[in-house]
Amino acid sequence: MNLTELIEKTAARWPQKPALVEESTVVTYGELARQVGELVAQIRSLHIDTGSRVGLAFPNGIAYVALTFALWRLNLVVVPVPTECPEEEIEEIAVAMQLAGILTPKPRTNSVVVAPDCYFTKLNPATPPDNHGLNLAFIRFTSGTTSARKGVALSHETVRDRVLSANKAFGITPDDTVIWCLPMAHHFLITIVLYIEAGATIVLARHVTAKPFLEAVNHWKGTVLYAAPFHFSMWARDNSAVQIPSVRLAVSTTCALPQDVANDFFKRYNHPLVQGLGVIELGLVALNTAAPRKKSDSVGQVAGDFQLRIVNPDADGCGELAVLGPGIFDAYVAPWVPREEVLCDGWFFTGDIGRVDEDGFLFLLSRKTAVINLAGRKVFPEEIEAVLNRHPSVSESRVYGKLHPHLGETVEAEVVLNSPDAKLYTIHAFCREHLASYKIPTRFTIVAALPRTPVTGKIRRAASVA
Amino acid sequence: MIEPLEIETKLLDFLKREVFAGNVVVTPETDLIASGFDSMSLVRVLLFIEQSYGFWIPEGEITGDALQNVRSLAATAARILNAR
Numbered sequence: 001m002n003l004t005e006l007i008e009k010t011a012a013r014w015p016q017k018p019a020l021v022e023e024s025t026v027v028t029y030g031e032l033a034r035q036v037g038e039l040v041a042q043i044r045s046l047h048i049d050t051g052s053r054v055g056l057a058f059p060n061g062i063a064y065v066a067l068t069f070a071l072w073r074l075n076l077v078v079v080p081v082p083t084e085c086p087e088e089e090i091e092e093i094a095v096a097m098q099l100a101g102i103l104t105p106k107p108r109t110n111s112v113v114v115a116p117d118c119y120f121t122k123l124n125p126a127t128p129p130d131n132h133g134l135n136l137a138f139i140r141f142t143s144g145t146t147s148a149r150k151g152v153a154l155s156h157e158t159v160r161d162r163v164l165s166a167n168k169a170f171g172i173t174p175d176d177t178v179i180w181c182l183p184m185a186h187h188f189l190i191t192i193v194l195y196i197e198a199g200a201t202i203v204l205a206r207h208v209t210a211k212p213f214l215e216a217v218n219h220w221k222g223t224v225l226y227a228a229p230f231h232f233s234m235w236a237r238d239n240s241a242v243q244i245p246s247v248r249l250a251v252s253t254t255c256a257l258p259q260d261v262a263n264d265f266f267k268r269y270n271h272p273l274v275q276g277l278g279v280i281e282l283g284l285v286a287l288n289t290a291a292p293r294k295k296s297d298s299v300g301q302v303a304g305d306f307q308l309r310i311v312n313p314d315a316d317g318c319g320e321l322a323v324l325g326p327g328i329f330d331a332y333v334a335p336w337v338p339r340e341e342v343l344c345d346g347w348f349f350t351g352d353i354g355r356v357d358e359d360g361f362l363f364l365l366s367r368k369t370a371v372i373n374l375a376g377r378k379v380f381p382e383e384i385e386a387v388l389n390r391h392p393s394v395s396e397s398r399v400y401g402k403l404h405p406h407l408g409e410t411v412e413a414e415v416v417l418n419s420p421d422a423k424l425y426t427i428h429a430f431c432r433e434h435l436a437s438y439k440i441p442t443r444f445t446i447v448a449a450l451p452r453t454p455v456t457g458k459i460r461r462a463a464s465v466a
Numbered sequence: 467m468i469e470p471l472e473i474e475t476k477l478l479d480f481l482k483r484e485v486f487a488g489n490v491v492v493t494p495e496t497d498l499i500a501s502g503f504d505s506m507s508l509v510r511v512l513l514f515i516e517q518s519y520g521f522w523i524p525e526g527e528i529t530g531d532a533l534q535n536v537r538s539l540a541a542t543a544a545r546i547l548n549a550r
Contacts, residue, residue, distance in 0.1 A: 209533060437510060
């Protein structure tokens with residue numbers, strides 16, 4: 001199958017229904033499908049080999065959505081490249097993911113025009129990528145050092161399965177209007193693709209401060225909010241009297257929801273915030289629509305067609321969370337590891353420690369995954385460590401998330417220096433040169449040595465610290 | 467008491483150095499949103515203020531008026547800091 005069937009199906013059923021709203025531009029599903037078709041023709045003329053991986057470095061917008069579906073129609077694999085990435089990071093992604101080219105809204109050296117404000121730069125991967133016969137749609141670049149896996153690959157079928165499963169929990173319908181404020185380069189599949197499959201309207205909110213956001217919600221009669229705790233915190237502390245009566249579902253995602261934000265939001269709007277658990281390898285595993293107030297610190301009951309298991313529980317019932325279900329990732333990329341080699345009898349071991357209560361609600365005690373969530377952006381520690389380790393004064397480093405009451409987590413680093421004369425400010429400047437700004441650690445700590453695992457001697461990955 | 471001007475100078479320097487691209491001209495009166503100040507820029511400025519002055523600007527104060535330009539942002543930060 002091909003994921004463009006989803007948009008075609010929606011466009012055929014509701015051609016006049018608004019699909020996307022960006023500032024004053026409203027694009028119907030019929031028009032969106034037509035734009036995708038036009039881009040397909042333009043991209044086809046570039047003669048990119050089927051199955052090639054193409055970087056998409058666009059900001060949130062109608063173009064982002066249309067380009068993704070156009071690439072899918074041509075059986076090209078979409079690799080999102082966050083727009084904040086400096087040139088060097090783009091280069092790194094291009095090499096690691098063996099990109100055949102990259103699409104950007106601004107011209108680059110040797111780029112060609114694809115459409116207005118859309119340019120393609122052809123790249124020449126040293127070796128063409130091998131998708132191992134899979135019908136790949138999407139690769140999430142997760143960085144990693146030379147030995148680690150650098151991406152998570154999903155086929156068209158996998159994305160469809162996880163979208164359909166997730167919507168059993170979200171229950172998005174054509175009557176829904178989603179007010180969107182997260183970066184599409186970080187959130188797209190069980191969100192934007194799901195909304196399109198369901199025929200909902202997506203309003204792209206450019207301003208996230210309370211007043212313009214509330215105006216957007218009420219102007220467009222938004223029914224669904226999907227944002228990070230940082231956003232909800234801002235809206236919870238709005239001191240106007242504006243209410244949001246049209247909203248039926250407000251999902252707080254990307255990291256644990258602080259209880260004061262949940263409470264303040266409820267007090268302000270008389271509407272609960274719903275937490276969930278999304279995992280890059282799995283999709284939406286759990287969603288707390290059943291008891292968002294009574295069990296507000298739970299990520300909810302199992303979502304859609306997933307099954308949960310707590311492995312080797314201790315006396316309190318806490319153990320590692322394993323998950324079985326549809327839409328599990330197809331393979332890790334660079335090096336290629338098919339999911340069969342990762343799963344254990346079909347179960348994916350998440351590394352998160354949790355417990356399930358008598359009503360089936362999942363509570364996470366520690367998220368072992370290394371990914372740091374900074375106000376809705378995913379930050380991978382290995383990527384920052386790789387940059388730090390290249391600085392001449394750094395012999396090794398460890399990057400971790402520090403819990404932050406307003407942002408989820410912030411990025412912090414421990415560095416082992418190889419010279420007493422080394423200056424931290426030069427390391428900070430080095431990061432500025434080589435990393436997207438939001439990835440630069442807000443705090444550096446100089447340490448004598450890093451903790452290592454006893455057997456393999458690997459640097460022990462730090463869990464988020466309070 | 468901290469003078470708004472002191473925060474303004476520091477913020478301007480931070481924004482020029484860390485938030486805006488080299489070719490964007492930023493003065494205390496520059497319209498931030500129109501210059502490309504987005505949700506992530508906001509997060510970074512709030513973190514910068516927290517690191518520099520030891521307090522987080524309460525979410526209720528993060529309004530369109532406060533984010534109009536560097537001057538209004540600095541005035542907001544100074545007012546909150548001085549009231550503490």
